[in-house]
Amino acid sequence: MRDDIMTLVDGDAAEQLMSPLQQGAARRSLRTARDGGAICLLSVPDIRCGGCVSKIERALNARDDVASARVNLSLKRVQITPSGSRADPALFIAALDRLGFAASAADDATATPDPTGNGLLRATAVAGFGAMNIMLLSVAVWSGALGTTRDAFHLLSAMIAVPVVLYAGQPFFSSAWSALRVRRVNMDVPITLAVLLATVLSLAELLQGGEQLFFDAAVTLLFFLLGGRYLDQMMRERASSAINGLARLAPSGAMVRRPDGALAYVELEEVKPGDRLVVSAGEYVPVDAQVSEGSTDLDRSLITGEPLPVLASPGDMIEAGTLNLTGSVEAVALRPAAESFLAQMIRMQSEAERNRGTYERIANRAARLYAPVVHLMALLTFLSWLWTTDGDWQQALFVAISVLIITCPCALGLAVPVAHVVAAGRLMRMGVLMKDGAGIERLANIDAAVFDKTGTLTTGRPRLEPVIADVADLSAARGLAIRSSHPAAKAIAADLVAEPAAVVEQVQEVPGYGIEGRIDGRRARLGRGDWVAEIAGEPASSPTDPAFAFAGGAPIGFEVTETLRDGVHDTFDAFSRGGLDLVILSGDSRERVMHLSHDLVLTDICAGMKPADKVSYLENMRHEGRRPLMVGDGLNDAGALAAAHVSMAPSSASDAGRTAADFVFLRKGLDAVAATHRVACRTAAVVRQNFTLAICYNCIAIPLAVAGLVTPLIAALAMSASSILVIGNSLRLSASPEKLRHGTRRRRLKKAAT
Template identity: 30%
Template sequence: MENQVLSIRGMTCAACAQRIEKTVRKLSGISQANVNLASEKLFVEYDSEVLKLSAIKESVAKIGYQVVEKSDNQKVTIPIGGMTCAACAQRIEKVIKKLDGVEDVSVNFATEKATVTYQPQQVRLSTMKEAIEKIGYKVQEINKADAADEDRVRKQKEITTLWTKFIVSAVFSLPLLYIAMAPMIKIIRFPFPSGLDPMNYPLIYALAELLLVIPVICVGYKFYTVGFKALWNRSPNMDSLIAIGTTAAVMYSLYNTIQIAEGNFLAVESLYYETAGVIITLILLGKSLEAVSKGRTSEAIKKLMGLAPKTAIILQGDVEKEIPIDEVEIGDIIVVKPGAKIPVDGMVTDGHTAIDESMLTGESMPVDKKAGDSVYAASLNTTGTLQFKAEKIGSDTALAQIIKLVEDAQGSKAPIAQMADIVSGYFVPVVCLIALFAGIAWYFGTGGDIKFALTIFISVLVIACPCALGLATPTAIMVGTGKGAENGILIKGGEALETAHKIDTIVFDKTGTITEGKPTVTDVLTAKEGDADDLLLLTASAEKSSEHPLGQAIVAGAQAKGLELYKVDNFNSITGRGIEAMINGKMILAGNRKLMEERSISLLELEAASDRLASEGKTPMYVVVDKNLAGIVAVADVVKASSKAAIESIHKLGIEVAMITGDNQKTAAAIARQVGIDKVLAEVLPQDKSNEVKKLQGTGRKVAMVGDGINDAPALAQADIGIAIGSGTDVAMESADIVLMRSDLMDVPTAIDLSKRTIRNIKQNLFWAFGYNVIGIPIAAGILHLLFNGPLLNPIFAAAAMSLSSVSVLTNALRLKRFKATRQEGTGASS
């Protein structure tokens, strides 16, 4: 049997998924077909001798859907400089989407990256770069070997530049604010230069303010170059709001300065230089704090990127040579000394040591390694010297794959962000219209008071904050997925993170998930007066060609007793039931109760013994020789130490737990009792696991499936959330939404708990971002003054509020860093 996961395009609803499943299942040779609408993937299990993969693809294409080959499309992450708010991200998305050949694009304002899926035959990467740069943004280096280091340096430089600009701006705007406000405060007598008295020397006073505001405007020149360019391109952003507001203040002040020079000394009361200067200074302060906070949200990925060593020691003959990590080739013998990091993935050839793999798996205890064991890049060699052969290098290492997975997750969008994205797209133009309308309305409403109207106009423009909306979701996802990676939990995207918090039922596979997956022979019972060793020898010989864990356990049990296995003349595996084989002219049948019933074998003789073994949590395997029941070989799989505690923690989260297994009902019930499982789905064939998940979903439940094997992949794909444990197969991990790097089931409640806390954090952020703008903009527009004759909002206070709104969202997201993984001794700390 072959297993494949195919990407499908063109599905719009659940009916499409059902139609594809129905079409594929009709094909001869198909044993299983499941479609996951959310991930747009088709999982198929088929007999490659009967059916070709091309025939499956053709059947899907025939009903109007597209099977996307890996070679058909590519995914690229493009770092982008110059974005200032969510409106910028929306503009870039819109421009890239218009290009022919672009299938999907997601621009993340928090990470400053665009993730684009495209067909290279139709559109070039250079075309996308040109499109982005044409609308005023800068494309950074893509896929460079040292891109991570350069990105770190670039962001640090950006933070330093912003702080420098803020300090320079503050140096000039503070005295500007002082000379503007001090003469107006009558209660306290501030020391004031007599030569700048606005009543006696109005022109000198006005010119002094002008001279102080010019350096501030120069420092904040990017607000104008970017803001007006965006306005010209009909895609205004936050910079546009600041540019329009402060330009209006400065131009009106310049007009009044000319009036003063012409003798209209009353115009000295209508100067707004300090408003423009202080607004720019406060925005620069907010931008600086925002840049620092954004840097902290991506600390987890930076830590991962910094783990890999820069050099490796390779063995050339008997000589050790240190070379750059990029020059390591597959097959090189690498030497790692105590205290050094493993440079690439490989297999130990010589030596014995303990390796700390906590940076990859979250497991705190070092793992013993000897010849034949696998080692992974960035893990730390703690004790002995070892040699290993390089097997995976560069982007193929486990560390590189984890970094890519976390980067993809951090760049993805959760469905909860859709409303914020829609609002962000219209936000700035709507704010401009509100500001213009409010200013004109107050101008006519106050009988032509231009100063009053201008205050309203500037306040509305400056208080509006699209940044808070743009940062609300991605920052929380960045911190949440990063925190998951620190604990060995890889969440494949924002959608998976969001869906996980809705889960109300978790279905666990039994073998290798709840249990260790390494069963051993516990009992050998013979019918009539047969010899137990003879029965074990016959059964083990028949199972020698089987890949099933139970069969392998029986073989291991016979070998442990020193029994020499017979030659098998004919072998046939019966999926989900057992095996049959010809040995020394005898037909041997070994399997479960279903197989015995299908072959009409009477079990009455050993019925009571079978029930007793099953009630003890053991799996009885019936053995038949030439259609006569010969006995039972019982095998038990030990429950993992963490299983019971994990299920208790899941129950505390209010989630029901089920177990699915091919074992008989009594054996399954015994295991369920040991660990506290609510519901048992027993005697389920591998190909029927996904149908059992579908049945649960049909009752309105949100189902997560936890498994580790190839036969779990269809169920993982069918579930709302598929969770693969780290010891599982590549196919299982490909089909899953969440991958647990360790085989510790305590990571399941940790993943669910992390999802719940992250989504709660996102909701808090969105509530603040929407609430701030919904309340702040009307206050700035003068609603309190209109209804209650209350005070107007000074544009300076509006700028301060706007700056702090983004910082507050980021600060709230950073609280997730306090999240602690669920462990057997307790649960995660509140965040």
């Protein structure tokens, strides 16, 4: 009850504090999720590290009106799934404000443009200008200036340093104050404390006519810190550039032909299914559509990863985001912009950090301990030096400042998410979409690969051998086939195109079995032979091959031939060399599976498998401690994809299959599976390297700072360098494997020559 009252109070307070414009912006943050529910997408620019991620997620997930909350560190966004029917973004924004994080509605699924980069650059320039001038004055003091001359130089240094610190330190001061006013500490609190202590200590020495001042240290410290943060900001933006690149492929509007033949330009959000679109050469396709008039060459490299243009003619479907290269075409819009293929790609890319892997959970727990540990360490260092130096509080404070600065959780917090975002961008350029970062971590440690056959190992476009049967039966079979998405049904519908399709009522598709309906009042089935035989008057020729029959009638068997996808042999060879077990799970007969895969290196073949059998097979593997990858495409594979350790599906898969899979590959060849596994293994190696770098940095830097061997300037440089080093190491994933191999080869040749 108390929580409900507090929620209502929070909501009233939020509404009162927000202007009508802000309230409208908050409501615009609501989105419709793939499952039909609501999600709230907020931009939070003040998210800095894993500690911020942990605080926000713990606070939001503790609320009764939040089902789940996930923070995307690289994109600085929060995705909230409300619980129940009530979803008021104003409450969530108010809750974040109480935590010290200013939040606003994210305009779309892409990274929100962050203006802090320009502010950091200006502050860095001011700090650099001030540091240079104070250094020049300090040189005169170090050279032996005494008395009035020295005091004059100190006064000039103070006149430069104080305004520079007040201006250039704003990024740190404002962040620290936002945290402290809600009784929270973040990574900017110790930095602010260190800079202000150095400045105040110098002013105190100036008033007392002291010889040792630290104005140069305070301003130069700010310069290094700001420079490091600016580079960190730029590299983060580069890491998430794949998502922004996708967003730029969506035009702001489309040319629509009105019923009277006139052309009108409409906003992208106003395009509706059924609208006739005109796409000229050089334009991006605004929404998923089907060509109705004209032909052209399309750049579908976004979809397939292949650079060669593809001819599109009437009847072909063209996806949003593809580039029209040559001719003008007219096309009929199939779905609105929010549901287009491009919008789905953007959503999947932006959710690359949706789930937490093992490494990231460790990093977040470590970041939570950062603030109390570093302040306690600085206090103990101050007291220890105060005791060992017989009360020299200036020296003790100087060392404590270095400790405050050098201990930073940024490198540890960035070790995982930046690597995952860069890997997601790399996979996207290869034609593979990654749905969450935990998936790529799981893919790197698989020990078996399990494949469906039809539509996965094969092209998904089987051919139907000639069949002799009654015209009425063939017409009824085609009537059922055109209502099914199964590859075999599509082949039957395509090859029986000369037959008129019968009118089918009460249609019901049963995953793994086939499709059933009533034709002229008679029950009919098209699907597995044994399933069709249940209503037929006699058994089918094969229990697993496609067949059709009316209730009580004789079944008609269909012989469907299939061809392997491109890249199947290369993928199986690569997995076999890697020591993975290779298994085929298929609903077809063992003879057909053996015939199709006779020259593949396989560990096991399981034929005649129903959907539940596939799920049981994978669950048994996991119970045995195995970590299988499942690659499937059909509606009957959705359960198996969800049951596997990690899963992949082609873009031609059913909606249920694509939703259940962790990865979706857009290329026609199966070589994308092995390539994705290689990227996953490289990503896991980079994450381990990042963790090693972050841990080694802290293990070396902290003892040196406590021992008094590190000045605040060196501490600032080391702290910034650690974050930049981790991000730079992650950016290596954006290079192609060929570039990496060439780079390794050049290093080896150089070493041999040396």
